[in-house]
Amino acid sequence: MADPRLERLADVVVNYSAAVQPGDLVVLEATPLAAPLVRETYRRVLAAGGHPEVRIAVDGVAEALLDDGNDAQLGWVSPARIEQIEHADVRIVFESEYNTRSLSDADPARQALVQRARKRLGDRLFERAAAGELRWLVTLWPTQAAAQEAGMSLGEYEDFVFRAGFLDRDDPAAAWREFGERLDGLAEWLGRARELRVVADGTDLRLGVGGRTWVASSGHENFPDGDIFTGPVETSVNGEIAFSFPAAFGGRVIEGVRLRFEAGEVVEASARRGGDFLQEMLALDDGARRVGEFAFGLNDAITEFTLNTLFDEKIGGTVHLALGKSYPETGGQNTSALHWDLVTDLRVGSEVYADGEVVYRDGRFLDLP
Amino acid sequence: MTDPRIERLADLVVNYSIELTEDQVFRIDGFAIAEPLALAIYRAALRAGARPYTNLSLDGLAEILVAEGSDDQIIYLSPVQWAEIEELDALVTIWSETNTKSFTRSDETKHGALIAAQRKLSNRRWERIAKGELRWCGTLHPTHAHAQDAAMSLADYEAFFFGACHTDKDDPASHWQEVSHTLQARADDLASVQELRIVGPGTDLRVGVGGRTWIPADGRYNMPDGEVFTSPVETETEGEIRYTFPAIFQGREVEDVRLRFAGGSVVAAESSRGQAYLRQLLDLDAGARILGEVAFGLNYEIDRFTRNILLDEKIGGTMHLALGAAFQQAGGKNSSALHWDMICDLREEGEVYADGELVWKAGQFLEAAPVAVAAARG
Numbered sequence: 001m002a003d004p005r006l007e008r009l010a011d012v013v014v015n016y017s018a019a020v021q022p023g024d025l026v027v028l029e030a031t032p033l034a035a036p037l038v039r040e041t042y043r044r045v046l047a048a049g050g051h052p053e054v055r056i057a058v059d060g061v062a063e064a065l066l067d068d069g070n071d072a073q074l075g076w077v078s079p080a081r082i083e084q085i086e087h088a089d090v091r092i093v094f095e096s097e098y099n100t101r102s103l104s105d106a107d108p109a110r111q112a113l114v115q116r117a118r119k120r121l122g123d124r125l126f127e128r129a130a131a132g133e134l135r136w137l138v139t140l141w142p143t144q145a146a147a148q149e150a151g152m153s154l155g156e157y158e159d160f161v162f163r164a165g166f167l168d169r170d171d172p173a174a175a176w177r178e179f180g181e182r183l184d185g186l187a188e189w190l191g192r193a194r195e196l197r198v199v200a201d202g203t204d205l206r207l208g209v210g211g212r213t214w215v216a217s218s219g220h221e222n223f224p225d226g227d228i229f230t231g232p233v234e235t236s237v238n239g240e241i242a243f244s245f246p247a248a249f250g251g252r253v254i255e256g257v258r259l260r261f262e263a264g265e266v267v268e269a270s271a272r273r274g275g276d277f278l279q280e281m282l283a284l285d286d287g288a289r290r291v292g293e294f295a296f297g298l299n300d301a302i303t304e305f306t307l308n309t310l311f312d313e314k315i316g317g318t319v320h321l322a323l324g325k326s327y328p329e330t331g332g333q334n335t336s337a338l339h340w341d342l343v344t345d346l347r348v349g350s351e352v353y354a355d356g357e358v359v360y361r362d363g364r365f366l367d368l369p
Numbered sequence: 370m371t372d373p374r375i376e377r378l379a380d381l382v383v384n385y386s387i388e389l390t391e392d393q394v395f396r397i398d399g400f401a402i403a404e405p406l407a408l409a410i411y412r413a414a415l416r417a418g419a420r421p422y423t424n425l426s427l428d429g430l431a432e433i434l435v436a437e438g439s440d441d442q443i444i445y446l447s448p449v450q451w452a453e454i455e456e457l458d459a460l461v462t463i464w465s466e467t468n469t470k471s472f473t474r475s476d477e478t479k480h481g482a483l484i485a486a487q488r489k490l491s492n493r494r495w496e497r498i499a500k501g502e503l504r505w506c507g508t509l510h511p512t513h514a515h516a517q518d519a520a521m522s523l524a525d526y527e528a529f530f531f532g533a534c535h536t537d538k539d540d541p542a543s544h545w546q547e548v549s550h551t552l553q554a555r556a557d558d559l560a561s562v563q564e565l566r567i568v569g570p571g572t573d574l575r576v577g578v579g580g581r582t583w584i585p586a587d588g589r590y591n592m593p594d595g596e597v598f599t600s601p602v603e604t605e606t607e608g609e610i611r612y613t614f615p616a617i618f619q620g621r622e623v624e625d626v627r628l629r630f631a632g633g634s635v636v637a638a639e640s641s642r643g644q645a646y647l648r649q650l651l652d653l654d655a656g657a658r659i660l661g662e663v664a665f666g667l668n669y670e671i672d673r674f675t676r677n678i679l680l681d682e683k684i685g686g687t688m689h690l691a692l693g694a695a696f697q698q699a700g701g702k703n704s705s706a707l708h709w710d711m712i713c714d715l716r717e718e719g720e721v722y723a724d725g726e727l728v729w730k731a732g733q734f735l736e737a738a739p740v741a742v743a744a745a746r747g
Contacts, residue, residue, distance in 0.1 A: 025447055032401035035427055042430055046438050051445045056401045056425040060408045068415045072392070078422035079394065079456040083449040 005162040006040055008172055009139070009223075012165065013092060014044035016173040017137050017223050022049030024089035029055045034096035034141035041092070050090070055080070059098045062251070065114070066106040074110055075117040085124050088134060095310065096141040100149045103251025108280035111250050112337075115284065119337035122325070130328050139165075139223040140310055149248070150306035157306075164302045164311060165224040179226065180218030183298065186365065187214035187228045193354040196294070198319060200350035201242065202258065207294055207321075208236025212331040217314075226299025226314040231332015235264040237291050241321070244345045246273075248307045254278055257342055265289045266323070282323070287336030292326035295319065296360075297343070309341045317347035317363025371409055374527070377536035378508065378592070379409035383417055385542040386506040386589050387459050391418035394456055398424050399463030403510035406463055419459070428467040435475045435483055443479055444486040454493050457503055464679065465510035469518050472620055484619070488706070499697070508534075508592040509679055519675035526675075533593040533670045533680060545588040548595060552585030552667065555734070556597045559583040562723040565663065567688060569719040570611060571627060576663050576690070577605025581700040586664075586683075595668025595683045600701020601660045604633035610690065614674045614681065616640075616647075616711040622676075623647045626711060634658045635692070651692070656705030661695035664688060665729070666712070678710050686716035686732020 014020050026045045030038050038054060045052040065074065084091065103111070128134035140146065140161060147157035162168055166175040194210035212230045219225040238261055246255040256272030266289040271278045282288050300316035313320040320343040326332025346352070347363035359366055383389045395414050397407050407423050414421035434443060472480055497503035509515065509530065516526035528537070535541040563579035581599045588594040609629045615622040623643030628635050635658040640647050651657050669685030682689045694708040695701025715721070716732035728735055 025449070027449075032404065032425075032427070035401065035429075038427055039429055039433065042433055043437060046434065046442055049439075049442075051442060051447065052430075053447050053449060054427055054430055056427055058404050058407050058411065058423040058425060061411055061423060064408065064412050064415060068412060070418065073415060073418075073420060076420045078396075078420070079453050080396075080422060080424060080449065083452040087448045087452070 002036065002040070003158075005158075005167045006037060008167045009162070009165060010037060010040035010044045012167070012172045012176070012219070013041060013137065013139055013223060014048055016176060017139075017220050018090045018092060018135050020045055020048040020050040020090055024048075024050040025087055026050045026052045026090040026092065027055065027084050027088040028052055028092050028094070029057065030094035030141065031057050031059060031096045031098065033098065033143050034094040037094055037096075037141045041094075053084075053088075055084075063102055063106070066103065066110050069110075071113065074113040077117055077121060081118075081121055085121055085128070085134075091125070091134065091136045093136075093138045094141050095138065095146075095308075096143050097145045098143065100145050100248065100307070101251065101253070106251065108250075108277045112280055112284050115250075116337045122337075122339075123335075126328060135220070137221055137223060138310060140308070146306075146308060149308065150304070152306075160304065160306070161224075161311075164299060164314070165219075166301065176219045176225075180216060183216035183218050183226070183228055186298070187216045190214045190228065190230075190354070195236075195355055197353040198241070198346075198350070199353070200344065200346055201244075203239075203241045203344065203350075205237065205239040205241045205261070207291070208233035209294070213329065215327070215329055222310060222314075224299060224302070224311070224314065226302070226316070227295045227297050227320075229293050229295030229327070229330065231326035231330035231334065232291050232294050233264075234290055234332075234334050237261040237264045241344065243342045245305050245312060245318075245343045246307060247340070247342050248309065249281075249340050250277070252277060253307065261291070264291070281338055281340060284324075284338050285336050287334045288324050288338040290323070290334045290336075291321050292324045292332060292334045292336065292339060293320075293322035293330070293341070295321070305345075309343070312343045313341050315343070315345075318343050318345050319352075320344070371405060372527075374531040374536045375406050375409050377539075377541055378531065378534055379406060379413040381534065381536060381541050381545070381588075382410060382461055382506050382508055382592055383413040385545055386508075386592055387461065387504045389414055389417045389419045389459055389504075393419045393458035395419045395421045395459040395461075396424050396453065396457050397421060397461050397463065399426075399510065400428050400465045400467065401425050402428065402467050402512055403463040403465035406465075406508075406510040410461060410463075429471070431483065432471050432475065435472070435479045440479075440482065443483050446486060446490060450490055451493075454490060454497070459504040460494070462505070462507045463510050464507065465512050466514045467512060469514050469620055469676070480619075485706075506590055506592060507679065509677070515675070515677060518677060519673070521675075529673075529675070530593075530680070533668060533683075535593075535670070545594075549585060549587035552587050552595070552597055555665075555667075556583035556585045559597065559599070559723070564605070564724055566722040566725075567610065567713070567715075567719070568722070569713065569715050570613070570717075572610045572713065572719075574606065574608040574610045574630065574690075576660065577602035578663065582698065584696070584699055591679060593668055593671065593680065593683060595671070595685070596664045596666050598662055598664030598696070598699065600695035600699040600703065601663050602633075603659050603695075603701075603703050606630040606633045606660050610713060612711045613714040614712045615676075616709065617676060617678065618646075618650060618709050621646055630660075633660070650707055650709060653693075653707050654705050656703045657693050657707040659692070659703045659705070660690055661693045661701060661703045661705065661708055662689070662691035662710070664690075665734075674712070681712050682710050684712065684714075686714070686719075688713050688715055688719075688721070
């Protein structure tokens with residue numbers, strides 16, 4: 001018998017997150033490891049009246065391209081990717097990796113080339129999403145590689161993943177709706193603040209957020225989900241921040257990242273491990289040195305760090321900021337081929353001030369609306 | 370490490386079959402189970418300087434669509450698929466089933482609707498191939514399902530399959546170049562023939578081929594390959610034929626098919642199993658009772674029937690005569706939604722006469738084709 005949590009995941013993804021409508025072209029992307037979830041989701045899309053189109057990624061293709069591709073090949077984007085972004089009504093990506101570290105030895109400059117080429121895809125996706133023409137969703141199917149990254153057995157990791165998505169509950173969609181209402185209230189309340197100051201070990205950072213919109217992430221574009229985010233005023237970020245969690249990005253891990261900002265730009269950057277890659281990413285383009293997103297992680301069903309941004313950035317009691325591209329719906333204006341979420345733990349010895357007043361301490365908002 | 374036979378197959382398909390060149394947009398189609406070959410082909414295409422990308426699907430989805438989809442969903446063709454077909458310079462299809470019988474219990478009407486809808490896409494693909502705008506090759510990734518159909522272990526089936534492609538040896542491309550010369554010479558030799566008479570157990574059939582072009586199938590469109598074929602004159606098939614191997618169409622088998630032709634059309638059809646299906650296919654449309662293809666299977670590495678048309682139609686020493694759609698490039702005019710290859714084993718007691726002269730006996734042409742002439746030209 002199939003794990004009932006798998007069926008609930010497929011159901012929530014199709015009927016709550018993506019809210020598939022009759023006639024929708026629904027593109028599903030995954031590796032072969034996610035086959036059970038892809039089949040179940042395919043079924044649900046049909047039942048919802050949609051047209052599912054499945055693309056299975058081939059393990060090793062990314063590595064092969066980075067190893068053997070010439071510059072023209074690295075900078076090329078397939079018609080499948082372009083046409084999908086152009087025609088899909090819904091795009092669902094199932095993260096389902098064989099090996100989370102397979103790109104560790106790849107040349108960062110070549111990775112940057114690939115990323116720059118794919119920027120216009122991301123831009124077009126967000127453009128269509130902002131126009132209400134396309135819904136997109138990233139979720140995860142638990143694999144041994146992801147479990148290994150988290151330092152768990154597959155069974156333990158499945159429990160972790162499904163718990164984070166409230167899939168251990170009878171009616172996950174109802175739980176997400178309720179949680180979403182709480183996040184909406186918080187987002188509205190934060191919308192009144194002009195400046196945030198984050199203070200913690202190695203961190204004293206000021207961000208201007210006046211006039212920007214806080215958006216609640218309640219399981220529609222990421223699943224699981226649970227944060228509220230905005231795009232800070234581009235020139236307003238000052239001070240320094242130390243990220244307590246390692247950052248997994250581009251198939252490698254960077255540890256002990258510290259950044260110092262002046263007038264919105266990174267002026268100093270260091271990392272205990274992966275410093276070269278950090279510098280390469282910061283040099284990607286003009287927008288890569290600016291903050292595109294600042295967010296509070298609020299999902300208390302995620303307590304553990306697992307080296308996967310999809311989960312880590314939602315850990316209740318954390319904040320994350322992303323270097324690079326901002327989300328237009330926040331009012332953010334930064335553009336970049338980069339969007340790199342860096343997460344830091346605020347559950348111990350931290351405070352956040354809104355316009356001078358303490359509003360958050362040790363991972364909790366003090367005065368929840 | 371990748372199986373070197375897979376590496377060689379990938380290299381052969383990219384550089385010999387498709388002759389992929391720099392900057393060409395190249396899609397690799399298949400099922401997830403074909404990942405190792407898909408990746409090897411992707412790598413070979415990168416080395417050729419092309420722009421490859423993979424397009425793998427997952428087994429079991431089409432079955433779900435037929436079982437659970439509405440009529441609209443079953444016949445839906447995505448704008449993404451239409452757009453991609455126009456942008457490709459080259460395409461490889463990797464056949465790789467995980468279950469060759471998965472549609473056995475599907476609703477025939479719904480399954481038929483799916484096939485008919487998909488044919489619209491493949492018709493456009495064939496149109497671009499015929500115009501020379503798109504290069505295509507179909508090959509296979511050995512799976513347990515294919516091995517099971519052949520009643521072999523996977524290891525034995527792999528040895529059989531890669532042997533048929535000559536990728537179990539170094540430099541398969543030069544083998545196929547030689548095959549190409551030999552088949553071209555054979556095709557040239559057959560060009561002047563007006564009528565073939567095929568004689569075997571239960572078979573005495575005359576097929577008019579005058580004025581038609583014989584085409585060597587030398588590994589460009591299929592890998593493995595190895596046949597020469599043409600499309601017979603539509604009104605000039607007379608007599609009877611008994612197909613020794615089961616005739617398979619879309620996974621369903623009809624056994625011991627016996628057909629009688631008069632004036633080019635099937636006038637009587639019998640079988641020992643699957644008679645209703647045989648009649649249904651013959652009645653599909655006006656062209657379904659007329660031969661669209663006659664061919665000699667000449668790949669002698671393929672020495673057994675394995676229930677896969679890619680391989681079966683090339684079995685050295687067989688002939689296949691297909692009902693339905695003809696090949697325009699051969700001069701054929703018959704059109705039909707059917708193209709049903711049926712294979713006749715002539716290895717034991719078969720004889721073929723060309724304009725009255727015995728040219729083929731017991732699965733072999735009696736005289737070697739004039740290779741030297743072809744080689745000089747080629």
